[in-house]
Amino acid sequence: MPKKVWGIDISKTSIKAVQVIAEGTGLTITALDVEELPRGSTDQAQIEGHIRDGLSKLMSRNRMRGQKIACSLPGHAVFNRPVKLPPGDPERIQERVRYEAQQQIPFPLNEVIWDSYLVDRKYSVGEEMEVILFAIKRDVVDHFLSLLTGLGLSPDVIQFSPVALYNFLVHDQDAGSASVALDIGADNTDLIVVDGPRCWIRNLPITGNDLTKALHKELGVPLAEAEKLKVTAAQSQQQGKLFAAMQPVLKDLVGEIHRSIGYYKSISRLNKFDKIFLLGNGAKTIHIAKFVSQNLQLDATRLASLSKIAVSSTVDQARLQAYLDTIGPALGLALQAHGLSRMNINLLPEEERGRREEARRRPIAAAAVLLLALPVYLLYSAAAQEKNALIKASQGAKAALETYEQTTSSLKKAMAPLPAYEKELATLSHIVLERDVPLKVLDAINKIVKDTETLPPDQRLWLLSTRLTERPVNPDAAPAGAAGYRPWVTPDASAVEVMIEGAIPVIPQRGNTQQAYDYIAKRLGEPIQKAFQTEKPSLTVKPQIITDLQPSDVPKTISPLGTELPAVGSKYFAFTASWKIRIGESSRKPAAPKK
Incomplete structure (x- = not known):
């Protein structure tokens, strides 16, 4: 039976869920569901209430319990830092990574949940090994986990959204060895550098809401109407005016991208990038691809289609195309749940992983006890069953013998006229043949x-x-x-x-x-x-x-x-x-x- 998993990307403004099954060597999307959340609130408790209600609606429409689930953390900046390990004993690499984490992460390790990714490449003898550290405050993960378990949702993976997006791009979009991805969300913008097996992430201060507010201020229209104009301006007769209103914000965004690329070049051996992927709802902004491309001298492209992940006929194709710019992180989460992602960072606490593993083993242990008890039960009931079986067998044999005799008699009667029929048939056959x-x-x-x-x-x-x-x-x-x-x-x-x-x-x-x-x-x-x-x-x-x-x-x-x-x-x-x-x-x- 094909293995089914869910990737659920949770943000402050929407929840995107995809179900992906593994068949043979390929993956297929079998379900896509999106729940848009109310916008404009700054109260954390209210935002969490919206997320809780949105997840409840998704779960009511889709069967998720009992399937492997990978979730992203909503609205939190990622602490990630590349470090280099001095040459040493390969058997003690985890010990050395922990030491570097204590030095690099700006919080005591008992207050954070952290993980690391060893850059998978060929190292020469005596060369320093590259490691990327990821961390987040423990109380943030515990609070998020309690929200999910309160709804009956038990995730197997908790991941950062930009890391999930990186996994999707290198798996499905052939991101190559020198590209940039810009995920422009309503409240959060992530820049991801794809440098072969390496990944570097930076959270940018300019978001999709800044573009919406620029239209709201310049045109004097409500924020909801400004949000629609931002993505539908290409059909408007005033598209020039609309773009001019957003241009200052876009210039600031391009400036942040340029500084981020320059910084990464200074800490790496990479000198040139090939292209930049524009993702998220902000990627639908009028003329943004052309503007970014001209100012950065990079080929800017939006997601046009999926390359390696298939789509089931049960999925609404128009709906998929409408959300294609935004479901990359959810697909990356599903890839990790299937064990097919390059960067397998998991921020689920160790104790929770232990409980998940114990819950999986419990049915196996119960089955083992049942198997051990089964022979005893069979021995205890064998005598009575054998006696009943013999009685039933004797009765059955007697009935079968009577049936056989009746059938034999009926068969003899039925076959009595057969020779005459054969003779008559031969006569007719010969008449035809001759x-x-x-x-x-x-x-x-x-x-x-x-x-x-x-x-x-x-x-x-x-x-x-x-x-x-x-x-x-x-x-x-x-x-x-x-x-x-x-x-x-x-x-x-x-x-x-x-x-x-x-x-x-x-x-x-x-x-x-x-x-x-x-x-x-x-x-x-x-x-x-x-x-x-x-x-x-x-x-x-x-x-x-x-x-x-x-x-x-x-x-x-x-x-x-x-x-x-x-x-x-x-x-x-x-x-x-x-x-x-x-x-x-x-x-x-x-x-x-x-x-």
Whole structure:
């Protein structure tokens, strides 16, 4: 079954949740939900109330309990600092990282939750190892965790939003080895430097709300209307005026980006950046991409589509496109929940991780106890079960025997008429299979007669009558009352008797009966014998000579048509020829198909 996780990015103004499943080697978004929160409040308790209500609504619309969940902390600046570890024993690296954390983090370690990321690259012998430290006050995480658990939500991962965004960009957007990401939110703007396996984060003081306030002040419109104008100004006829109102704020923003890039270049070996990703709702501001690109001399781009993460057909595509600029952190959280992120920072307290692990093991332990108790229970109940089973088996065997006897009797009754059905079926089958035998015989005879058409009239054969009769090969086997005729039912015990009566002219070369016999045997008997592989025909040449054969005496359906008979009064030998053509299996075989 595919593994399902939720990535939930929580801010002061909205909550964005994505469900991602892992299938094979790929990831697919199967659900996307966004809950916009009321804006304008500065009271922390009120903001937390909005977050609590928003999470409750999301959970009511989506099944989240029982699935792995990764959440981001809302509205908190990230303490992150790159440090270098001097060469030393690799086995003691965690000890050295802890020592650096004590030196670099500006709070006692027992008051913070911290984690580290060892930059994954190839190090030469004796080279210092690069580590990035992350930290946040413990009471902030504890308070946030109590808010979630109070709703029945138990996260497995707590992460910073900009780190989650970094994980998304390097996984799906091919952020490369030298790029910048700018996530402009309503109350928070994060700048993330992507330097190959390294990451550097800075929180900028200029946010999307500053752009909204600039429009509010310049145009005198309510803040809600100014927020809409900020992202829809491209459709307005006053877009030039709107952009001019925001331009001072954009200049300050570009200045902050320029200072941040310059600082990072001073502490790293990177000299040039390839591009800058513009993300968050602020990325929808009119002309911002062009303005940033021209002032920083960098290719500025917004998120157009997902590259490696697929989207299920169940997800509203229009809704996905509308929020594509803002769901990067939520997708990065889902990646970490699947164990596919590059930077696996987890700010969930160690004691909470232990409780989660214990909760996962508890069902396994209960199952183990059940498995140990199961043999005892089975042994205890085996005797009673065996007795009941034997009784049931005996009853079942008796019932089965009765059923078998009844079934056998019914089967015998049902099979009694079967031989008669088989005989009748064979009769019908043979009638169908042998129905064309007479036609084949007549066709062969007609061909032989036609072959004589090319001869002079005094050399031709003239057929007066043809009869075909089926008779048994063994007359003694004929059924009673058959009167010499047998239906076409047994191909190996019957034959077609062909009888032909005809005449040939008397000429000097055939002046006697024997010469006539030989001629008829050659012209008619041998071709028939060869065509049907029969025995020699029974041929009788009558001694009387016909002298009054007329054209009308020759059946037009058999004799050659359009030919001239010898002159009236010519003399003819009359003859009778008969064959028995045995009907065998070969006569029923179909002709081979044409290639």
